[in-house]
Amino acid sequence: MEKIKAIIEALIFASDTPLAPEKIRAVFPDVEKKEIQEIIDQLVSEYHERQGGILLQEVAGGFQFRTNAELGKWVKKLKSTKPHNLSPQAMETLAIIAYRQPIVKSEIESIRGVDVGGPLKNLLEKKLVRIVGRKDVPGKPIIYGTTKKFLEVFNLKNIMDLPNMRELKELNQQQELLMQDMDEEKIQEDVAE
Amino acid sequence: MEKIKAIIEALIFASDTPLAPEKIRAVFPDVEKKEIQEIIDQLVSEYHERQGGILLQEVAGGFQFRTNAELGKWVKKLKSTKPHNLSPQAMETLAIIAYRQPIVKSEIESIRGVDVGGPLKNLLEKKLVRIVGRKDVPGKPIIYGTTKKFLEVFNLKNIMDLPNMRELKELNQQQELLMQDMDEEKIQEDVAE
């Protein structure tokens, strides 16, 4: 048991991308899926309680060791890497794609109110967004969606892990209700006049 | 103190080369060299006593996290379950064989303009390409074709499932148009940035 835990830790550490529990199972066909998940959970909480520089986190459908986000500024001092800097335009375009995917360019533009060709290309180049397919309507517009890398960069377990995904849906409903209210008010005004 | 320990741990973890204590000092000019060394020693023994999958080791004049060497065979096992990509050369060679089979080596080479011995061997080993027969011309060259595994890997029902030339052309044109659009917008964005 302790041995398997050490091995799983080593596997996650050695993997270049977040390691999915199924991949771990491929190494241990005899160990139950549930047991593997339990061991991973143990490791996650051990690292969490330790409050060290490294944490085991669930990202993009797998597990990966990452530095503690609170220490980011120190590590950046050492690495002097270029972070994934996105312009506000690119960030907003990305947000729309993330929350509304699959989505075509014209739909993004109707939300942003401006052309999004530039930011879109930027996001494609950064591999945060990908072409999912083509919509079967005249002109066969390209459909966009987010990538696994998007999840990795933004520290997300999966798309449902996006903040306010539920809230946003509720907001949409509220908006619709409001619109109805507005209509009704208008009618009342009309009647009152 | 605990904070510095966590930071040092994060720094060593995130560094792409074994991290020398002097480099750590560059991040903390106020902390004594001796103290940094002590913290590193503490980390080394903590990880050692833990007997987990990861160890902090002194390598090439610096410190680096590594998987426990005793677990090496497991890590290797994981690496071998990882899907591999074909090199661009192999992919191009494979594409020519797929579309032009049955085909001999010299014909592939006249299209690619380079020797394809390497990629061809690779494709044969991967069982994506097979020897179909020999051509009855001087030198009796080997004729190549794709395999059943090729169809499986590329998720094709049969060879006819491959997009034909007309579809390829359309796809290409659309892509070019897309790129043009994007380029124009890119120019504007570049100026904007």
Place this chain on the structure above:
Amino acid sequence: MLSRYDDFDPDQSMDNEQNLSYAIKLDIFEGPLDLLLYLIKKNEIDIYNIPVALITEQYLQYLKMIKALNLDLAGEYLVMASTLIHIKSRMLLPPPDETEEGEEEDPRAELVRQLLEHKTFKEIASELGNRPLLERDVFVRAASLPEEMEQPMPESEELIEVSVFDLIEAFHRVVSQLDKKELLEIDLEKLSLTDIINDIMDQLAAMKSLTFEDLLKEKKDRRRIIYIFLALLELVKLRMIKAYQTSVFGVIRIFPAVE
């Protein structure tokens, strides 16, 4: 000194100017919706009850100012201006006939919907940017493993992760380097022939020799007969097989050209 400007292209300078103004515009507002949100905030207006006349006036003033500064105005701003004017005029119309059935939607409703959506996504975008970002706030292991760890176990079968799109892309790369006239002509017929050619060569490898009838087996539809015949012709042409006939109208027997 002047000579440096001899080949100065006035058209190009205008382009530069336009691009520059584009830049300035982008710095101020990201499009008409942004400008409207700004005006709403500035005037402390309830987004659900926009005084269209006031907002339209201020919006148009802004456009005038941008023009006065000789900045290039993106078309979207003008579209929004006409939308605002249209809404304003609809608001001024007398209420619809009371006998008329169906609800008359508030003329502002669509715009409000758009503004709210835009506002929401602006907020979400900033929230997204505040997440712990890879390579900004969090980092992964950057060092490569010791070489002996990177070597996979030799006996295992290698998995390959590719899609047919990768293959097409590769084929494109190759084809795009060829002359146009040399473009490979691939059509469905050629490809389906390939299947049959492969099939024949497989059978030949196993059986050493085959007759035309062997190849047809029980599947004797016209299409298949033609295809098999075409495949045989192609194979003979490619010098991959030899075909022999014992007598006129006798059995055609085929052999691999090279054992």
